[in-house]
Amino acid sequence: MADIDSDPLIRVRSVRKRFGSREVLKGVDLEVKRGEVAVLLGPSGSGKSTLLRCINHLETVDGGRIEVGGHLVGYSPKKGKLYEMTPRQVAEQRRRIGMVFQRFNLFPHMTALENIAAAPMAVLGRPKREAQERAMQLLHRVGLGDWAGHYPGQLSGGQQQRVAIARALAMDPEVMLFDEPTSALDPELVGEVLAVMRELAASGMTMIVVTHEMGFAAEVADQVTFMDDGSVVEWGSPGDVLARPKNARTREFLQRVL
Amino acid sequence: MTETQRSGAAEDDIIAVPLRHPWRWVSAGILGLLFTWLVVLLWDNPNIDHATIGEYLFNPRILTGAVTTVVLTFAAMAVSTVLAVIVAGMRLSANPVLSFIAGFYVWVLRGTPLLVQIVFWGYLGLLFSEIVFGVPLTDIVFLRADTNALIPPLVAGLIALILNQTAYSAEIVRAGLLSVDSGQREAAYSLGMSPLRTFSKIVLPQAMRVILPPMGNETISMLKDTSLLSVIAVLELYTAATRISSQNLRQVELLIVISVWYVIMTTALSIPQHYLEKRFGRGTGARDGFADRMISRVGSAVRTRREARG
């Protein structure tokens, strides 16, 4: 029997990305197995967000390849050639990849419940009742059972981010991408969001998390990748990268954020 | 029970004399005087025959004209709004051909007077004496019709209003679409929504908040602009009035009659606008203005009475 665990769920290989003439990803590699939590570190502008956005094809890549669950992201290989996917195909692929944004990006014209139920109804064609029941369960899971009828504008940042996580989970993704989910939050609200992410990690969700929360990284991550200036500088277990960094740039960065 | 407990006030409640606003009363007084003077001036004028105003206010020709005006307004706004969403979408599209066509359309139609466009459509019969439906540049013909028969003044006028309004509305819709944060689109995409779904469920409803208030103004302008169709003899409210006054020579009285109707119609338009703005303002703390509060109050009073009646 093939060992499923030896096959990474996400495989990023020598991915390059340019904005104009500026190369912001210069051949990045990353592998995340099913159920693993990968933490991505790096100074501002190092390309962490760009990498996450490439993984669910919010940005196209200029070189290399990204595979999720064995499927090439954004292109269909046919007879030795690559064909750009249609918007419909890309949308279908994105269903399996949830994303949580730094600025929450909740839909302000919908209540918390409607935010979560919207995509299952619109994309998966779930009946309204079923979608809302599931949304309610997810709200309870992130500790917001009493807030279903509130609009995002009536929720605190921490509550909004938890709704955003529930919204992504409603599509039953195989992978969750987090782009600095706590850095827009007041310090006292960071804990409640991290708690939800911990619970999610414990439940076996595959996650890639960009964060500056070193405590979370040390405790939850299975692997830590440090990026600088569009390249992976160092990667390994949190014990190695965070406690005994080999690279000078990693050491310098860790001194600054700790 | 002590005094404070009974009145429901706590010991430290602030009991203060409210701030007075003397200037509100002064300005209201001045305005009231000016207004009264204006009314007296018009009412006492021996050249205005009040009986004529009363007589023609509910004249069937005037009423028919008013209905035509309303129908033209709604038809033109409805069709042009749909077209405007398309033109705005084209303008914002990544396809350079579509974007150019939309930009050119808006440029030309906003760059020429509405009156000229109306006359142009009215005189289309001079340009093309007949309209032929068929395959261009071949002899295949499905239908051949006389232009003046196929496009009577009413239709020509409606086309002119629609095409002109589309250009203005497209710019309003475009501004509305641009006002929606790009993070909204990305969030929808990341949930697997298609571009079309994202547009209709996420972007457009949020853009409506920005689009609706100016569109209300556009509707009111449209209601009044229909009077320009008098140049191609469409029998709307203004044309109806001029036809009557050319017979009885009571121009001013008839202008007052139709002004009353225009004001009634534009006022009536603010009611649906209020409810639409409320509907699309969901989730925002937007504050109501004076008119909104009045409409809300009347609306809830009507609802309460209806419920009370059973």
Ligand SMILES: Nc1ncnc2c1ncn2[C@@H]1O[C@H](COP(=O)(O)OP(=O)(O)OP(=O)(O)O)[C@@H](O)[C@H]1O
């Ligand atoms: N759409 C874009 N167009 C042009 N340049 C971009 C675009 N998006 C990102 N960049 C540039 O790419 C580089 C990497 O950006 P990215 O957002 O991936 O960095 P980051 O590591 O996430 O930084 P931060 O910690 O500040 O979020 C930056 O220099 C940024 O200016």
Ligand SMILES: [Mg+2]
């Ligand atoms: Mg970033």
